[in-house]
Amino acid sequence: MHDKGLDGQGYIAREGSLGLIPREFRPVVAAARDRLLDVFRSRMTSAYLYGSIPRGTARVGRSDLDLLLALREEPTESDRADARALDESLDKEFAQIDGAGTLLFSRGRLLSDLETYDLGWFVACLCTPLLGEDLAEDLPRYRPDSRLARETNGDLALLLPRWRERIDLAADTEEARRPLVRFMSRHLVRTCFTLVMPRWNGWTSDLKEMAEAFGAYYPERAAQLREAAALGYEPSGDPAVLRSYVDDLGPWLAEEYARVHGVKAPRPD
Template sequence: MAEPPVPHGLDAQGCIAREGSLALVPHAFRPVVVAARDRLLDTLGARLHSAYLYGSVPRGTARVGRSDLDLLVALREEPADADREAVRALGEALDKEFAQIDGVGTLLYGRTRLLSEPETYDLGWFLACLCTPLLGDDLAEYLPRYRPDSLLARETNGDLARLLPRWRERIDAAGDSEEALRPLVRFMSRHLVRTGFTLVMPRWSGWTSDLREMAEVFGAYYPQRAAQLLRAAEYGHEPAGDADVLRSYTDDLGPWLAGEYARVHGVKAPRPD
């Protein structure tokens, strides 16, 4: 078995260090971040509790014209349809105005949901470890420290078996349209790579958000599937509008990964949605 990369991404106590910083935002993306911050305030007003960046922009690895802007928004109450529509429209406006980004993705939740017990090792961990504060009081102060253990693995990505039927429906709906298939390839590729990585994360005892490194870590423990996950990592960055790629995920890699995940870590506790 090939040796995995040296574990990293933890603090001195062995907990996952929070990644990302406003100081790391590349210069080209700073006007986008400022606009997103100001418009969230204008759009949501007093309903807004806090907002966060995540993904390549606050990690400093975003590529001009290729990377999207990822936001997590926490409201003081649970979001209503009007809030979702307002945030969607805000994202569309930012995407049209700024050529630096290729789309805007916004996660919208109520403060209570983010701090709830069922979400402690899922959305709570995501906010505390992978999100960079942009606006408001940081909810991470109310959350625990996290270690790369089996509990975290199960509660973050232990639901792949439940997702696969939905993925097949989305592929069927996309038909032969490359324009519709390409974002599905990017999304599903990234999801599978992250699932493969968290499958072995407790054995590796480290953290990374780099897709290629995730695939390399996984491949050291499952060499028979290494090439598939490395290819998925490539599609996560450079997606192809190819339905055959997606079918290979839902018919082969995905079912195998879901079964192995359940065997090793168990199945994620169901959520309301």
């Protein structure tokens, strides 16, 4: 048993495993594994699953398939096109999933000093090995401390202008706004959680648990976070929700995050 997602020494325990994949999703994962080998071959050093499928909490017809690949070199446009085609084929073929997404990074970037407490932590703690070497063997163990909080989510102030632009460019329909509500809800709940993570002293990927942990320290925002957690699972297309995120919750959170943990180290991209 893990206490708040930590092992017996207080480090964040790796979540997920191939053994936890629900039976209904095993054919999807098997197909993904085979196609990754066919498409990327020697370009790829590692492939991982992450998200609800390897955690065993995926819902048939509602959850997506999340993959991360470590490539020998920096991803090219050709690599990205191949990944998009792979995602589209899996989504079209398997009704069990509601979309697929593949993240591409070079092995060097994932193991770089700059990414040790962001992408490195993500691979070591939130990703389940599917193919190739496990880069976690070359990464440290992680505690739920302020450095981890800063380097994972301390860039919200930079993201908010991009979010506003995405909202402005989206079609004025429920269908177009729903993915934005889902994405921004999840991102804000996770950022709110990592704000209080060192005080809570643990890790969880459950949005509702994240919202409750946050609400214990910021009760004046607790109801707002509970609603955001619910929308992360069952999004609406309400434009007022999106505006509240970029005009109220987001700016407040960015300022409070910088005050408590500082700002994430700049990235080239």
